[in-house]
Amino acid sequence: MEIKGHKEKMLFYVTKLGKLRSADNASFDSHDEEHNARCYQGTRVELLQHIDTWASDLGSEYLFWLNGMAGIGKSTIDSTVAQIFADKGDLGASFFFRRGEGDRCHAGFFIGTIATQLVQKVPSLAPHIQKAIEADPDISRKALKIQFETLVLQRLRKMQTNTQKPSRIVIVVDALDECDQEEDIGIIIRLLPQVRHITSIQLKFFLSSRPELHIRLGFEDIKSKYKVLALHQIPEPVVKEDISAFLEHELATIRQNYNNRTNVQVLVEMAMPLFIFATTVCRFIRDRRCGQPNEQLSKVLKYHTKSQLSKLDAMYLSVLNPLLVGVTESEKRGIVEEFQQVVGPIIILASPLSATSLDLLLGVPEGTVDSRTDLLHSVLSIPSRAGHPIRLFHLSFRDFLVDTEKRETNPFWINEKDVHGKLATRCLQRLSTNKYLKKDICDLQTPERPRADVDRQTIDLHLPADIQYA
Numbered sequence: 001m002e003i004k005g006h007k008e009k010m011l012f013y014v015t016k017l018g019k020l021r022s023a024d025n026a027s028f029d030s031h032d033e034e035h036n037a038r039c040y041q042g043t044r045v046e047l048l049q050h051i052d053t054w055a056s057d058l059g060s061e062y063l064f065w066l067n068g069m070a071g072i073g074k075s076t077i078d079s080t081v082a083q084i085f086a087d088k089g090d091l092g093a094s095f096f097f098r099r100g101e102g103d104r105c106h107a108g109f110f111i112g113t114i115a116t117q118l119v120q121k122v123p124s125l126a127p128h129i130q131k132a133i134e135a136d137p138d139i140s141r142k143a144l145k146i147q148f149e150t151l152v153l154q155r156l157r158k159m160q161t162n163t164q165k166p167s168r169i170v171i172v173v174d175a176l177d178e179c180d181q182e183e184d185i186g187i188i189i190r191l192l193p194q195v196r197h198i199t200s201i202q203l204k205f206f207l208s209s210r211p212e213l214h215i216r217l218g219f220e221d222i223k224s225k226y227k228v229l230a231l232h233q234i235p236e237p238v239v240k241e242d243i244s245a246f247l248e249h250e251l252a253t254i255r256q257n258y259n260n261r262t263n264v265q266v267l268v269e270m271a272m273p274l275f276i277f278a279t280t281v282c283r284f285i286r287d288r289r290c291g292q293p294n295e296q297l298s299k300v301l302k303y304h305t306k307s308q309l310s311k312l313d314a315m316y317l318s319v320l321n322p323l324l325v326g327v328t329e330s331e332k333r334g335i336v337e338e339f340q341q342v343v344g345p346i347i348i349l350a351s352p353l354s355a356t357s358l359d360l361l362l363g364v365p366e367g368t369v370d371s372r373t374d375l376l377h378s379v380l381s382i383p384s385r386a387g388h389p390i391r392l393f394h395l396s397f398r399d400f401l402v403d404t405e406k407r408e409t410n411p412f413w414i415n416e417k418d419v420h421g422k423l424a425t426r427c428l429q430r431l432s433t434n435k436y437l438k439k440d441i442c443d444l445q446t447p448e449r450p451r452a453d454v455d456r457q458t459i460d461l462h463l464p465a466d467i468q469y470a
Contacts, residue, residue, distance in 0.1 A: 019133050019452070020112040020151075021140040023103035027117060028082035028094040028172060032101075032391070035381060037279060039080040040249060043242035044073075047234065051081055054227055055090065055170050055204060061227040062196050065219060066208040068231030070396040071276030071312060074208040077231075078174040081206060085170045092169035092203065093117035099178040099395055102351030107184035111147040112140040114171060118152070121169065122201070128155040144184065148191045159200040168202045176209040178395065186218045193224035232273060239273045246275070250282040254293050263297065266304055270311065276394050277315045283393075284319050284378035291322075313410075316400045319378055320412050332411075339412055342372040344419040346380065347398040352389035353465055355382075361426055361466040427470035436467050 025032035039048065054060050068074050078096070085091035093114045098104040119126045132139055132150050139150055179185050195203040209215050211230065219226060247264050271277035285296040299322055303314040323339070324332050345362060346352075353361065355369040362369070373382055373390065381391040392398055400406070402416045431437055440447060442454060442462045459468070 019137060019140075020116055021103075021109050022113040022116045023095070023106070023109040026095050026097075026104050026109070026113050028079050028096060028174070029086070032098075033079065033096060036079050037076045038083060039073075039076055040242075040246045043245055044077060044080070046238065047077065047229075048080065048084065050229070051206065052084065055085065055168060055206070058167070058202060060204075061225045062204050063192055063224070063226035064204070064206045065226055065228045066206070066231065067211040067215075067228065068208075069274075070210060070399065071274040071394060072231045073275035074210075074231065075174050076275060078172055078206075078208050082172040085172065090168055090170050092121045092171050094172040094174070096174040097176060097178040099175075099180065100347070100349055100352070100392070100398070105178055105180040107144060107179050107181060107188060108141070110179075110188065111144060111151055115151040115155075118169075122159070124159060125155055128158050144187045145191060148194070153194055153198065156195075156198045156200055156203065168204065170204050170206055173205060173207040175395075176207050177212050177215060182214045185215060186221075189215070189218035190222055193222050193226070196224060234273075236272070240268055243271050243273075243275065243278050244268045247271075247278055247282070250278075251285070254282070254286050263301070266301060270300075270304055270314065272311075274311055274315075276396060277311055280315055280319070280378055280393070287375075287377050289377065290375050312396050312400055313406070316379065316397060317410075319376070323375065324411065336411055338372055340414055340419075342369050343376070343380075343401070343412075344414045345423055346373075346390055347392060347401060347414070348416060348419045348423065349469070351469065352391050353469060354387050354389050356386060357464065357466040357469070358390070360464070361423075361430060361469060363426060363429070430466060430470045434467065436463055 024030075027033070051064065051066075054064055066074060066077065075096070082091055082094045094117070095110055095113055096104070103109045115129055119129060129151060132155065136142070136150070140147060142150075176185055176188070179188070192205050192207075195205070219228070244264055247267050251264065267278065267281060271281070281300050284290065284300065285293050287296070290296060291299075300315075300318045303318050320339075323335055327335065341362070341364070342358070345358065355373070356366070358369045359366050369390075373380055376382070379393060379397050381393050383390070400410070401412060401414045403410070403413075407413050442458050444454065444458075
């Protein structure tokens, strides 16, 4: 079939690329990621320059692994790095893994998503990938090694070197540790160094993760060189200065007189080296639903001397414990049960749902989820628009709530296994008591049509979000 015209060709290729499995909203500039912070101006300067130098050096390693503990600021750095490369025209693709975000924690969608974005960056790739899809329409369901070889390596090798195109392309991968299968993480780490054999362009990967054992071993196993930087190895004075600058700016925007040196110094001491502590505390102080800013600040500062608590524990307890102040023991139990009934599913869900959909799935009166999360805006991303899903600001909040070692010390502790069981029961109940389960659910009148060929709008029109989840 002959296709005339550039626009017609690109439309044809886009249609073909739609056959690839790709994760929605996985790129750094997606709607789901737009509220994620960037590095505050004047902070992380040396680190960002170090990363840019690595990317610019044609003789440097093809992989850069940034690692650090939970809450130390990896995703903020990754978002900033991706934005810098995008502004320079060097960003080829980005994939931000997110546990509990459906396809975004599934390695099976990783390579298809990267390939789809690469075509937007390098349009001359389109016909090569189109041929791969025509040769094997199910290529994006094959083993990761086959996908990577077929959709990325072979296609880039077939490209002619073009001096008018960027000599380098960087792909940013955030939170590799949030990929749901450890084995898949190991495969990805082993596959990526193969880009060194590509000559048409210089392709580099910038990855971040927690320094989990299986990831450390994965990098140790690859024979190719890679660059590594551990955030906890950055000199303490540099990190302290960055957190201080951020807090001074944020507190000043809340109210000028909260930005006094003593408060800032205490908060910096409490936060070090966790940027998530600083950002969460600022959200908490700013949230007028919970109280006046000076009251909120006092609630946080009283945890300064509780050295037996980890920094993350102190941060989250400073947000949650005020819910239990001034009530009887019986009322406390009721508040905790209501918290666990709603927040438990939110942190456990395989993919996020809106407050309305959660009301339906959990079988609670309309408005229940909204009212019970009204004082949790500093730890949950709760959209103002109805129908948009509630998300975690940071995975460490989930870790804090489900940690079995904190069962006796955390009054808000959530039994993960119990929540999974209750959710499974509610899913079955929801499916068995509604009108949606029937033959030809989407009224296609073509029962032989594959699920992959049914567009999202048609599915959403016939199946509410809670039913899709169930």
